[in-house]
Amino acid sequence: MNICNLLVISTFLLLVHCTGNSSNPIIEATQTSNPVTIDGRANEPIWKQAKPITLKNNRTGKEVQESALQTHVKACYDDTNLYFLFKCNDPDIWADFTQRDEYLWKEEVVEVFIDVDDNPDTYVEIEVSPANIIFDSYIVDPENIDVPATAKFNLPGLKTGVTVQGTLNKRDDKDISWTVEMAIPFEDLANATTEKVSPETEIRLNFYRLDKNQGQEFASYAWSPTGKSFHKPAVFGKLVFK
Template sequence: MRYICRYTDEVSRVKWEDVQVSYLRDVVSADAPRLETRFRACWTADSLHIRYECEDDHVVSTMTRRDEPLYEEDVVEVFLDPFGGGTTYYEFEISPRGVLFDALIHNRLDGNKDVVTSWIAEGFQAEVTKGIDDGWLVYDVRIPFADLDEAGVPHAGAVWHWNVFRIDDDRDGVRHYSAWSPTGLVNFHVPQQFGELVFVKE
């Protein structure tokens, strides 16, 4: 899978409705999920910007501190692998309250991984607002390239590996897992299934 991420001089001028939209699917079956999740992304000279638009009829979000296990409740996520090998990548999560989680992942690709939550992306930001229609949440996320260690600022034509996810609890306590590029498992840490994020500057 491939997402074309276009450059913009100023994200505040972006008309998000004109940015390429992609949809999440059930992480195992690749079927349409119970609730719709769509996202769009663009990049500026210093950051990757992602907007999630999430249909949500029951919000589960009690945690208030950075790097708490947000994945135990409702959350949207993005994994970024600028290096392409699947063994080192970055994990970013945002709760409906706007609480952040970030970690550096070392994945041995044998089912074992190290999650380094002491790693902090200092400029990582997110704002969560209600959508125009009731029952929707909008997440606006900024991830500065400067925070991604030696990855640096991508050049036009660069290709990173990535995946976009959501976890949502329904009213019956059933957890629903969705992904842009389904992994075939209730497990997001399958870098072999990451898709491509292509940086385009026109």
């Protein structure tokens, strides 16, 4: 083998290595034959079968080393619903907002963005607070979001449940975690471009969490980190139905 061939092979291997590290992540949704009871308790057998993913520091892209702050997400589905489970380790759990579509991202919240069509600029945004308050919207322009307009969108069949392992809004004690279950009907995700959503649909998404513990700086976590604003569909991961 001459030196030219060696250089070509070396360049190819380097390219594979570099591009392989930048691939968008994948989460597996496990099929369940029984509907999930949305109460935030996560005691159905399917949640033990589903594979978890872990959120990273959204600014740095690094793993969250402190176990008391880690966030894990699982996914499953049945014939009619897509289900998500968030487990948020949190020493200070609080929430002041009490009405649907208040600006939850200013406090503690988990979020999922779901894209079911070929237009990366259009996707559903769902947020849930530790008090089980919902913000749901339909984004049409990630660079220039008209929040009051997009918040008029509602997912009619969306169900959420939250449990707190600790005491909500008691800031001077130490909490453990809060757990969120979501049930999102496939039919609620349909739009003018994708009129039917099912396990055969190619779905791209991302998971996030905002956390503000007393005496600490505001922290943001993501499955596929964006560096700053969460509204960066180019980095969304992929949902695979198993």
